[in-house]
Amino acid sequence: MSSALLSKLQREDVFACAQCGYCVKWCPIYDRSGWESTSPRGKVFLLKKMLENSGPNLFTSNTRIITEFVQRLFDCTTCGRCGEKCHLELDLLDLWVRLRELSVRQGLAPESVGLMEKTLFGPKNIFGMDSQSQRDWATYTGAEIKVQDQAEILYFVGCVTSYSGRSQGVAQAITAILNHVGENWSLMGEEWCCGHPLAVSGATEGYREIAEHNVRAIENMHAKTVVSGCPGCCLAFREEYPRVLGRKPNFEVIHFAQLLDRYITQGKIRIPKLDAIATYHDPCELARLGGVVDEPRRVLGSFVGNLIEPEESGRFGRCCGAGGLLKATNSAMSGELAEKRLTMLNSTGAQVVVSACPSCDQNLGEASSRFPNSKRVQDLAELVAQQMGLM
Amino acid sequence: MSLEKTVTDVVGTDRVSTSDLERIAYSHDLAPIPRNITGLFNNLPDIIVKPQSLEEAAGVMKLANRLRVPVTPRGSATWGYGGAVPTMGGILLDLRGLNKIVSFDEAKGLLTVQCGAVWKDILDFLEKTGWELPVYPSSAPSSTVGGFAATGGLGYGSLEYGSLVENVASATIILPTGEKTVIDPNSGWVTPPQLFGSEGTLCVFGELTLRLVPRRPSAAPFLAYFHQLSNAVEVANDLVRRTRPFSLILRAFGFVRARERALLSPEDAESGAIIFGYYAGMPDQVEESLSSFARRVADGGGILRPREEAEFEWSERFYPLRIKKLGPTVLTSDVLVPSNRLIEMVQHAWQLGCEASMDVEIENIWVSPDQVLFFPLFLSDERRTLRYLSHSAITKKLIDRAITMGGRSYGYGVWNSFHFTASEPTRRKEFAKLKTLLDPNDVLNPGKTLTAKTRFGLSLPKVLYAGFLETLWRLGEWF
Numbered sequence: 001m002s003s004a005l006l007s008k009l010q011r012e013d014v015f016a017c018a019q020c021g022y023c024v025k026w027c028p029i030y031d032r033s034g035w036e037s038t039s040p041r042g043k044v045f046l047l048k049k050m051l052e053n054s055g056p057n058l059f060t061s062n063t064r065i066i067t068e069f070v071q072r073l074f075d076c077t078t079c080g081r082c083g084e085k086c087h088l089e090l091d092l093l094d095l096w097v098r099l100r101e102l103s104v105r106q107g108l109a110p111e112s113v114g115l116m117e118k119t120l121f122g123p124k125n126i127f128g129m130d131s132q133s134q135r136d137w138a139t140y141t142g143a144e145i146k147v148q149d150q151a152e153i154l155y156f157v158g159c160v161t162s163y164s165g166r167s168q169g170v171a172q173a174i175t176a177i178l179n180h181v182g183e184n185w186s187l188m189g190e191e192w193c194c195g196h197p198l199a200v201s202g203a204t205e206g207y208r209e210i211a212e213h214n215v216r217a218i219e220n221m222h223a224k225t226v227v228s229g230c231p232g233c234c235l236a237f238r239e240e241y242p243r244v245l246g247r248k249p250n251f252e253v254i255h256f257a258q259l260l261d262r263y264i265t266q267g268k269i270r271i272p273k274l275d276a277i278a279t280y281h282d283p284c285e286l287a288r289l290g291g292v293v294d295e296p297r298r299v300l301g302s303f304v305g306n307l308i309e310p311e312e313s314g315r316f317g318r319c320c321g322a323g324g325l326l327k328a329t330n331s332a333m334s335g336e337l338a339e340k341r342l343t344m345l346n347s348t349g350a351q352v353v354v355s356a357c358p359s360c361d362q363n364l365g366e367a368s369s370r371f372p373n374s375k376r377v378q379d380l381a382e383l384v385a386q387q388m389g390l391m
Numbered sequence: 392m393s394l395e396k397t398v399t400d401v402v403g404t405d406r407v408s409t410s411d412l413e414r415i416a417y418s419h420d421l422a423p424i425p426r427n428i429t430g431l432f433n434n435l436p437d438i439i440v441k442p443q444s445l446e447e448a449a450g451v452m453k454l455a456n457r458l459r460v461p462v463t464p465r466g467s468a469t470w471g472y473g474g475a476v477p478t479m480g481g482i483l484l485d486l487r488g489l490n491k492i493v494s495f496d497e498a499k500g501l502l503t504v505q506c507g508a509v510w511k512d513i514l515d516f517l518e519k520t521g522w523e524l525p526v527y528p529s530s531a532p533s534s535t536v537g538g539f540a541a542t543g544g545l546g547y548g549s550l551e552y553g554s555l556v557e558n559v560a561s562a563t564i565i566l567p568t569g570e571k572t573v574i575d576p577n578s579g580w581v582t583p584p585q586l587f588g589s590e591g592t593l594c595v596f597g598e599l600t601l602r603l604v605p606r607r608p609s610a611a612p613f614l615a616y617f618h619q620l621s622n623a624v625e626v627a628n629d630l631v632r633r634t635r636p637f638s639l640i641l642r643a644f645g646f647v648r649a650r651e652r653a654l655l656s657p658e659d660a661e662s663g664a665i666i667f668g669y670y671a672g673m674p675d676q677v678e679e680s681l682s683s684f685a686r687r688v689a690d691g692g693g694i695l696r697p698r699e700e701a702e703f704e705w706s707e708r709f710y711p712l713r714i715k716k717l718g719p720t721v722l723t724s725d726v727l728v729p730s731n732r733l734i735e736m737v738q739h740a741w742q743l744g745c746e747a748s749m750d751v752e753i754e755n756i757w758v759s760p761d762q763v764l765f766f767p768l769f770l771s772d773e774r775r776t777l778r779y780l781s782h783s784a785i786t787k788k789l790i791d792r793a794i795t796m797g798g799r800s801y802g803y804g805v806w807n808s809f810h811f812t813a814s815e816p817t818r819r820k821e822f823a824k825l826k827t828l829l830d831p832n833d834v835l836n837p838g839k840t841l842t843a844k845t846r847f848g849l850s851l852p853k854v855l856y857a858g859f860l861e862t863l864w865r866l867g868e869w870f
Contacts, residue, residue: 015774016719018712019421021467021533025509034441034488035408037416046416052426052774068412085532088716 017044023082040082059106070103078324079284100202112328117203124192125159141172151186154223158230160358167358173385194236211241229256231286261295271303278304279350282317283357308348322363338367356380401450406441422471423773425780433846436483445597453569464591466538469530472804474590478838500603506537522603525552537596547638549758556587563598567830592836610671612705614696615688623664626691634680639668641755667704720773724786725801726793781867784860809853
C-alpha cells in the first residue's frame, strides 16, 4: 500500500513540521503518558522517518515498530487541539485520520475498528441493534414524536442518543422543546448512523453509501434545517458529506444549542432561572471543530444563576476522552482522560456539569459515578427542558 | 544485571522505556541531521528514563557514573545543535516530568521552579501576580527552564535585563557524579556563570530560583516597516540607546515575504525589514518612548504601523519558524554579532543565500545595546540529501564571519563545537578544566561542546570538518 492516501501537501507537512513541540503539552494523551511517541510531535517525527526509509510505501511490513506506531494512531481522541497550537498551522487532525485510513486498509487497525464497521453496515447503527428499535427511545421516555413526509426541520437523533439509555433523555428533551415552540419538524423515516465513527476510525470504504442515503432522504423531505444534539453527527453532515459526495447538501445543519440560542433571541422560549452553580464542558467536535463556542454559553447564561468557566475551555477546551473511537480501542485510557477532565470541571465548585454531546455526557457521567460526592453531568437540552417543566 | 533493570530499581518500571519506537522518537531535536552523516553518531538512546523528582534524577546520574554509561539530559529539545540528542547512545533523561512551581515568595519576587517547567506556563502563572519574568526564550510555548539555562539564556527581555543567569538567585544542580548541590553568585568553588550555557555537559539543572521584576503599570508594543534595510538597522540601533525597550526585534526579509504575500497589509509585502518590540514602564515613560519611536521612524524613512498591528506582531514573537512551510526545511545558525556590524552580517547572509539559491529571512533580537542575536532562517529541503548537506555549510560560513566581526556562535553542541576555540578561547580553556574536574568519567553528554565525538569514540578533526563543508559548498551547484 502506498502512502497515496496522504496528499502531497500532507507529505510536505510531515517534513515542514518544525518539531518545536508547541503541540506536545496540549495533547491529552501525551499529558497522561509523558512519552514522546504519544505526542503529536513524536508521531510526526516517526512518520517522517518511515517516509524517509520506505519512500511512498507506508505500513507495508508488520514489524513491531509499525504495530506500535499504529497503536499510537488509535490512542488518540482526534480532538484536534494539536493543530490549534501548531507553529505552522498544519492540519494534523486530517493527517491522523488519513493515517488511520491507511492502517485500516493494511489490516493493521485494532480489531474493534473492524467490528464497529461490520456492526454498522448491518443494521446501520454502531451498536448493532435492530434497526426497527431505532425509535424505541420515544416509547421508553414517553416523548411525543413526529414522522412526516415533509417538514421544515429534521431532527437527526444519532446512534448514541437513540440507543443508549443514559442519553435518551436528550432526544426526549429536544422533541419536547420542538413541540413546545410549535415547529414543523420530523424524524427521518429511516435514520442511518451518520457515519462519523467510520470517518474518524479510517474505515471509510462504505461511507459514501451512508452519506448518500441520509442526504437523499432529507432532501426528499424538503427540510430546510437539520438539527442534532450530537456534534459528531453535525460534523458528518457539515464537513464530511460534502467531501465524500462532492457537493453541499441542500439544507443547513446546526447543533441544538444553536437552535436554542435562536429561540431565546427570538423570544420563542423563556427558561426559568436555575439557582445553582454550573459549569460548561465544551465538546471538541462542537467547539473546536464546529466553531460553536458562544451559543451554549449564551443559552446557559440566560437562566443559570452562576455559570463558572472551567480551565482549558472554549476553542482550546480539553477533551473528555470520548472522541476518536478511543472508548472502543482503549476504554481504560478514555476513562482516565474523563476523570482528569472531570476533576478540572469539579474544581470550579459547580453543582451541575453541563455539556452538549451525548458521548461527552456519557464519558463524564461514567467518570463521575467513580468519584465520591459525584456531580450531576447533564446535557444542555435536558437541563433546559427540565427547567421549562417539559420533562 | 541489565541497565534497564538497574535503572528501573531507581525510578520504577513505568518510567523507563527501551521500546524501539520510543528510542527513535527521542533521537533528534529541531534540526534534521543529513542522512549521510547520521552513521557517524549513535543518536538512538539505549534507554529513556523519566524521573519524577530531583532525587530520582540524581540517582540515575549516580548510577550512570558508576557504570560509565553516557547520559543525555533533555527538556523539550527545542535547540538545534544536538545538545539534547545522544551521540553515543546510553541513557536519555527526559526531564519534562519535573515541571512544578516549587515556591513563590510574593513579597520578594522570588520564584522557584523545576527544570522541566515550560516558560509559557510560568508567564501565565505570573499574569495574576504583581511580578513579571525579566527574560524568556523565543520558544517559550514549549521550551523548559532547564533547557534555557543550559543553552545560553538570551531572549526576550535580555535587552533590558540581561541574560537568564543575571536573573537567577540560586540553582539546584545535579553534578555528573550524581551529587545534588546548590549554587548561587556567592558559591565558592563554582559560580552560576560557569555552568549556565554549558549545554548539559557540566551539570543537570534541577531547580532555579528566579528573581522576578515588578509588573510595570503600563506597556505597549510597537511596529514599523522599512523599505531600506540600512534605515531599519540605523533606527533600531538608535532606539535601543535612546528608549531602552524591553525587547526590540528586526526582521529582515529576502524574497520570503513577497512570496508569502502580505501578512498584514500591502505595505507589509513590500517592506524589506520590520522593527517591532515592546515598551514597559510608568505610563508617561511608555508614552514618551512611543513618541520617540514614532519620530525616529519618520526621520528614518519608515512607516509607523497602528497599535493593533503592533500587538499582532508582538503576539507572533513565539512563531519565527512559520516560514518553514515554504521550506520545508530551515537551516539556521544563531550567532551573536556587534550591533554596529549587523548590516554587514545581514548582507553576508543574503549573499550566501544567493550563492546557494536559498531564500532567507533573518530575525535579529537585540540582547544589549551593543549586541544582537542574529538568527537567519535559510529555506532548504532535507529530502534532497546532497544538496541539503551542501547547504548546511552555510552555518560554518556564518559563524566564521561572525567571529571575524568580534562576535561568536551562540551555542556549540555537536555541530558548532569546532568553533568554540575561535569564538571564546579563554572560556573554552576554563570549560575544559571544569569538565575534567566535574565529570572525570565523561558520562554527562559526552562528545559535545568541547569536541564532536563520533560513536567510535574518536573526535572529528576540525580540519576534516572544515574541508568537507567547504568542498560541499563549492560542489553545491551540481546537486
